[in-house]
Amino acid sequence: MFQLSPAGIDFVKTELNRYETKRSAILPCLYKVQEENGGWVSPEAVNHLADVMDIPAAHINEVLYFYTMYNKKPVGRLHVQVCATISCAMNGARELAKHICDKYQVKEGEISDDGMVTVTKVECLGSCGTAPMMQIGNAYYENLTKESAIEVIEDLKKKSTNQ
């Protein structure tokens, strides 16, 4: 059963004190839950957060289902989000996403057999001048080629398995 860590609970309490209304703290608190829950926000995690924040779970779900940066189902350890909006699309983003899927033998939105990679196409990430680009975790990788994208992922895979 999901429970925030003591540090996660402290984080939520700090965020609750930062804003005038509890609902304003939902966004950062959902990020914390996603981080501590292996990269996604489960229904039980929502219920737990609702208890900690002392607000209805429905208020959290409204935010959760509005924003695409929260994952509603499990993802691989590396969630590769390839921007597929206009600038990136014109610079090969869709082919890039397919190349990454083929390389790791995973369908878009699913988890590779080794649990490491999920590839999703997402809307503009605000880095249109350096298209095509992708986001993994909190980092942006820009001006990608098929080769450089795989290099980035392989490097992160190595770092991830060494942790």
Ligand code: FES
């Ligand atoms: S179109 Fe890809 S970052 Fe904006």
